[in-house]
Amino acid sequence: MKLYDSLQSSPLFQGLTSDNLLQIIGQTKFSFRKIAAGDTIKDEGEKCNRLALVTNGQAKSIAHADDHGYSIEESVAAPYMLQPECVFGLHTHYTRTFIATKTCDTVEIDKNDLMRISDEFIIFRMNLINYISALSQKATRKLWHPTPADARGRIVYFIKQHCLSPTGPKTMRIKMTRLAQETGTGRRAVSEALNAMQDEKLLTFSRGIIEIPHIEALT
Numbered sequence: 001m002k003l004y005d006s007l008q009s010s011p012l013f014q015g016l017t018s019d020n021l022l023q024i025i026g027q028t029k030f031s032f033r034k035i036a037a038g039d040t041i042k043d044e045g046e047k048c049n050r051l052a053l054v055t056n057g058q059a060k061s062i063a064h065a066d067d068h069g070y071s072i073e074e075s076v077a078a079p080y081m082l083q084p085e086c087v088f089g090l091h092t093h094y095t096r097t098f099i100a101t102k103t104c105d106t107v108e109i110d111k112n113d114l115m116r117i118s119d120e121f122i123i124f125r126m127n128l129i130n131y132i133s134a135l136s137q138k139a140t141r142k143l144w145h146p147t148p149a150d151a152r153g154r155i156v157y158f159i160k161q162h163c164l165s166p167t168g169p170k171t172m173r174i175k176m177t178r179l180a181q182e183t184g185t186g187r188r189a190v191s192e193a194l195n196a197m198q199d200e201k202l203l204t205f206s207r208g209i210i211e212i213p214h215i216e217a218l219t
Contacts, residue, residue: 006055048086057104070174151189
């Protein structure tokens with residue numbers, strides 16, 4: 001029943017009947033793991049040939065620039081799918097690292113089983129297509145948002161462009177000189193903007209670390 005409830009809470013299995021879910025459970029080999037707080041669930045660059053679901057617990061996602069010159073961390077909570085878009089396509093490797101911040105339970109489904117379930121249940125297939133399509137559309141729309149003219153706006157825009165979720169706490173690790181470079185502003189303007197937002201208690205920053213308690217509060 002625990003597995004049944006876990007699948008039922010996942011967006012991919014929404015709309016399937018109880019009989020459908022029981023059939024899937026009976027015909028599919030699931031891999032289960034319990035991951036202690038502080039341990040890595042998935043590593044950036046790791047091969048993604050299974051769909052991984054966090055069914056219980058809490059984790060953080062860490063994404064790095066290609067040259068690892070900066071990174072952003074954000075919280076993810078169960079139920080959560082770990083980059084299902086990476087199971088398919090040209091580059092089937094995780095692009096983020098996921099680390100448990102509280103004890104996590106995960107369940108994984110092999111790619112071949114995913115394809116079989118997709119063939120047998122059109123609702124599952126449509127859920128999968130819709131989920132990946134939504135991720136693609138959101139990423140595409142971000143490219144066409146107008147870049148703000150002022151330093152503060154550019155900093156907020158830059159941070160939000162790199163977030164998985166538009167809400168919740170975020171931690172960005174980036175040097176002020178790199179932030180100035182990425183936002184096309186001067187280092188002094190970046191420092192003034194960060195100080196102003198810190199005075200407004202929207203964030204804190206020191207030694208290349210920007211802590212944001214509520215990203216949605218940044219405008």
